[in-house]
Amino acid sequence: MNEFQSIVSAQWLADNLNNPNLVIVDCRFRLADPQWGYQQYLVSHITGAFYLDLDQDLSSPLHPKKYGGRHPLPDPNALAAKLEVIGITRGETLVVAYDDFKGAFAARLWWLLRYFGHDQVALLDGGWPAWTRGGYPQSSQLPTRQPGKFSPQVQSDWIVGIETVKAKRDLPSVALIDSRAGDRYRGETEPTDPIAGHIPGAVNSFWGLVLDEQGFFLPKQTQQQLWTPYQDAEELILYCGSGVTACVNLFSLDQLGYKNTKLYPGGWSDWCSDQSS
Numbered sequence: 001m002n003e004f005q006s007i008v009s010a011q012w013l014a015d016n017l018n019n020p021n022l023v024i025v026d027c028r029f030r031l032a033d034p035q036w037g038y039q040q041y042l043v044s045h046i047t048g049a050f051y052l053d054l055d056q057d058l059s060s061p062l063h064p065k066k067y068g069g070r071h072p073l074p075d076p077n078a079l080a081a082k083l084e085v086i087g088i089t090r091g092e093t094l095v096v097a098y099d100d101f102k103g104a105f106a107a108r109l110w111w112l113l114r115y116f117g118h119d120q121v122a123l124l125d126g127g128w129p130a131w132t133r134g135g136y137p138q139s140s141q142l143p144t145r146q147p148g149k150f151s152p153q154v155q156s157d158w159i160v161g162i163e164t165v166k167a168k169r170d171l172p173s174v175a176l177i178d179s180r181a182g183d184r185y186r187g188e189t190e191p192t193d194p195i196a197g198h199i200p201g202a203v204n205s206f207w208g209l210v211l212d213e214q215g216f217f218l219p220k221q222t223q224q225q226l227w228t229p230y231q232d233a234e235e236l237i238l239y240c241g242s243g244v245t246a247c248v249n250l251f252s253l254d255q256l257g258y259k260n261t262k263l264y265p266g267g268w269s270d271w272c273s274d275q276s277s
Helices: 010-015 036-043 076-085 106-115 127-133 162-168 220-230 246-255 267-275
Strands: 022-026 094-098 121-124 174-178 235-239 261-263
Touching (some): 094 106, 106 246, 162 235, 235 246
Parallel strands (some): 022 094, 094 121, 174 235, 235 261
């Protein structure tokens, strides 16, 4: 287990498809078409992969007043039950997550598993496109396996809420990083939330900058250059629209050894709902 890396290649995964301790999770999703990912999974997926849905599995139902953001973190026990069904045992099972959107949704599962105390999780570098280009095994069959055992150990200090963001956003020792695209950060466009703009005091580092055009993570030295402006901060608080794509930046920072990172899961969707109330 020590040789297990948090980024694995398609070749590595193909070589390990028959590993009885490996669970592969398909996280394909489209915000504008929530059923699309599962429909694609039913057509074809990595052989042996299970499917977890961003809305149904990796998030909790929306608050009736819309506070908390568009993708609230899932209830620990509810997600744990689903992880057990697909054979994941906390602290033991090797998990590889993938999607077809540069890791935007797979990284949410990566972060959640670690947030719930399971560190043996990796992203498939290049995702589904790399797998298909390589001609590796695909299937439309739904897999089955023995249930796992997952008792979540929540790392509660990994997240912050809106009141903490309000209190810390102007502190010189804290870097508040908006992970959305630059045009959304600048308020030039807002395709999803009712108000455009960003949290006052936040800087922008688009999550897609840590990957190349094909969805492979850039060399660590190149990624490090993106984070150099914040290397002296005592705390890095990251957010995006609703706590999903910020996880790609958190993955990058984790690869580089940053331990002072936190996620504001509600993100801009939570912040602007509070401001407009």
